[in-house]
Amino acid sequence: MRDIAAAARTDPALVVRNFGSKADLYERAVGLEPELDDTADLRVLASNLVASLEEKLTSPPVELLAALRSVHSDRGSASDLVSVMRAQQAAVAEKLTAPHPRTRAGLVGALTIGVVVSRYILELDGLGPEHTDAVAELLRPVIAELIDPAEGEPSLD
Secondary structure, eight states: OOHEEEEEEEETTHHHHHSSHHHHHHHHHHHOOOHHOOOOHHHHHHHHHHHHHHHHHSSHHHHHHHHHHHHHTTTTHHHHHHHHHHHHHHHHHHHSSSSOHHHHHHHHHHHHHHHHHHHHHHHHHHHGGGGGHHHHHHHHHHHHHHSSSSSOOOOOO
16 A cells, blocks of 8 residues: 555555555446446447546546556556456446457546556656547547447458
8 A cells, every 4th residue: 555655646544545445546446337237228338438448548547547657666556456457347347238248348448547547657648638528539449349349340250
């Protein structure tokens, strides 16, 4: 927890008080948003995933960024973070009906985490706050296609 607090540039006592255990922190950092848990409509799921990404771009995901920054210095942190992310991926994959649901869910997760890391940690051009709407609009059809591919589209099978 000290490494996480240092990466977040805050007092370790505040991290413990606000999040409890390291596992609780990771679950909160990358856990499923409630609106993703209950939907059966794949179009709604895709829309919710894009909205979740937009939220991360509008308001920095402090917990996720702290967890990501601590991963390089703490093997346990890396393992905990991967476990939570895999659980999130599995929850999304369970809802998918297209071929390769785990791969599709993994790609959505990779796109999301990649954009977050590229914006807040790497600070790549074209992903700053002034580009939030463009990023969401460009990724919206990509995420929609991964979650609920159009009929008649080629399959990987």
